Amino acid sequence: MANYQKNIQSQANPTNWITSTPSKHFTYKVETNRPWKPETVLELLEQAHQAFEKLMGPGLDTVIEVEDRVCESNNLGARAEINKRVHSAQDFTIAVKFICEFPQNYGHAAQERDLAYHFFVHELFHCWIGGNVSNDYGQIVEAITQYMTDWTLVHLGWCDEDLRIRERINNQQIIDTATPPHTTIARYKLLFDQMHADDPENLLAFCRDLATCFRQQRSREETDISPVLQRYLGTALEED
Ligand SMILES: [Zn+2]
Structure with missing residues (x-):
């Protein structure tokens, strides 16, 4: 699209992101060393994406950016940022970013790892069932x-x-x-x-x-x- 303007991200707080090779539906970048490998997160997300498409029909027609950020010890959580650009009633572009935040050194215990996996997949489920109600x-x-x-x-x-x-x-x-x-x-x-x-x-x-x-x-x-x-x-x- 000729005059499609890309959102320029503000870099108020520049970090040394570790970016990995994207998969079919996702890009992944991480701020620190994690117990999980980037390929593991991408594989998890691709498998969940496939399962959700099978269950609920086609998902969003967009590549989803996943950011794995470091937070303070009590602030862990996940959210999705969805930028919807409506061209007409039928035609719109959606840019989706998942922001998953975990403290430094998080995820070595099995229950922590389960919760991390939950956060990644939870935000993906919201791409089918989520939005304003x-x-x-x-x-x-x-x-x-x-x-x-x-x-x-x-x-x-x-x-x-x-x-x-x-x-x-x-x-x-x-x-x-x-x-x-x-x-x-x-x-x-x-x-x-x-x-x-x-x-x-x-x-x-x-x-x-x-x-x-x-x-x-x-x-x-x-x-x-x-x-x-x-x-x-x-x-x-x-x-x-
Ligand atoms: Zn939720």
């Missing part, structure tokens, strides 16, 4: 993303089944000891776990229909997912 539903989107990310990591063999067992215990403890709204995500994660146990195809169809909803309404400010939630969650939704 009404406030009431944001936590459901977060819960299905956390649940399906862990399930995918175990299913693809990147994490042990132990991860899902720990999560179940953790969610139950939150429900028993915390108060709303902190309990909401935990409650939905246990609900999705139950739906999965009762009828796996039903939970997968729920993901597929949510993804279709986000895809069809991608050029809108806010996606209306309430019909899908009503269809699959019904009375469980009304408990809030």
